[in-house]
Amino acid sequence: MHEIERILDQLQRAFDGEAWAGPSLQATLAGITAAQAAAYPLAGAHSIWEIVLHLETWLHIVCRRLETATLLGPTDAENWPAPPALPNEEAWRATQDYLRQAHDQLRAVIGNLQDTDLTRRGTSPGNIPDSTSNSWYVMLQGVIQHTYYHTGQIALLRKAFA
Template identity: 60%
Template sequence: MTEIERLLDQFRRAYNGDSWAGPSLTATLQGVTAAQAASHPLAGAHSIWEIILHLETWIRTVYRRIEQNKLLGPTDAENWPSLPEATDEGAWQQAQARLGQAHEQLLARISHLRDADLSRELEPVPDYPAGTPGPYYVLLHGLVQHHLYHTGQIALLRKAFA
């Protein structure tokens, strides 16, 4: 198995597979209603829906970084987007579908990389000082870790509904 294949496996496990850390993101979201997703059961914490939008932002950001080989970052507004005006079940399902589409697009992009690409460094971007330089290897493993971190947050938020 190549390192790219291992990374793809880790992304799949974190998103909708058999994750070592616990239930996958999609398993953790199962049964969450739009009202629950939009609520703030813990003071000062993001809602489940806000976390989903944030995860989509970072999947798309990593995709752009690979496409352009630059340490591009989201704006503050993109990093934690506001909820849509309509927070009904249809909008919640659309948010989850967009997340799934972004996930699949990123996996397709990663599948075209070679193991040798994992040591490639992203070019810094002067107007994005928050970017942490590093090779693709760190970028991609970091995104898997990001998925798992926020999946844990969602699991804790869900406990507030019990």
Template identity: 50%
Template sequence: MRETQRIADQLRRAFDGDAWSGPSLHTTLAGITAAQAAAHPLPGVHSIGELVRHLTTWAGTVAWRVEQRQSTPLTQEDWPAFAAAPDESAWQQARQELQSAHQRLVAAAEALPDDALEARVLQEDGAEVSLYVVLHGSAQHYLYHAGQIALLRKFL
């Protein structure tokens, strides 16, 4: 098995598979309503909906960087707003956009030849990192925010 296939497997596990660390992002989001997604149970903390929109931005950005093997500035806002009073269809659309961005990221990872994993891209802070690090970081990013979502659920 190629290394990029192994990385794609880790992305899948973190997003909607059997993550070693605990529930996947998809599992953590299961059963959350639009009202819960928009709620701010803790002052100054992002809502679940905002976290989903943020994850969508980054899955899409990383997918583009992997596909092009180069840096690109964010094409969307880092923390897009989520409606204060969304209906269920808006919430489901946000979840579908995240699913689509994730699928694009996995496809980009699988299409990448192993020898391209050392290609460097520029981060927002000016540091250069390899695509290897960016792809693993994406799986870590999913699980980091899944943990935040799990905590927010407890406050709802």
């Protein structure tokens, strides 16, 4: 098995598969209502909806970095987008659909890579090689870890509704 295939497998397991660490992101989100997703059950914590939007942002950022080989980051507004002011089930379903689309897009981009690409590093927006940046391998492992980290947060927030 090639390393790209292993990365795709782990990304899928974290998102919607048989994750080693516990329920996948999709399993953790199953059954959460719009009202629950928009709630702030823990003082100082993000809502589930905010976390889902944040995860979507980072799936897009990693896609953009891979496609452009440029270390583009999100703006503050992109990093933690605000959910709709009036949450409803339709908007919550749409947010989850956008998350899946971002996941599918990243999987497609990764699927076009070769194992030799995993040692690449991005350039700064001025197209200057950045020797301090992580390799694409580390970035892709990071997006998997990021998914698990926030899945754990969502699981804890869910417990507040039990």
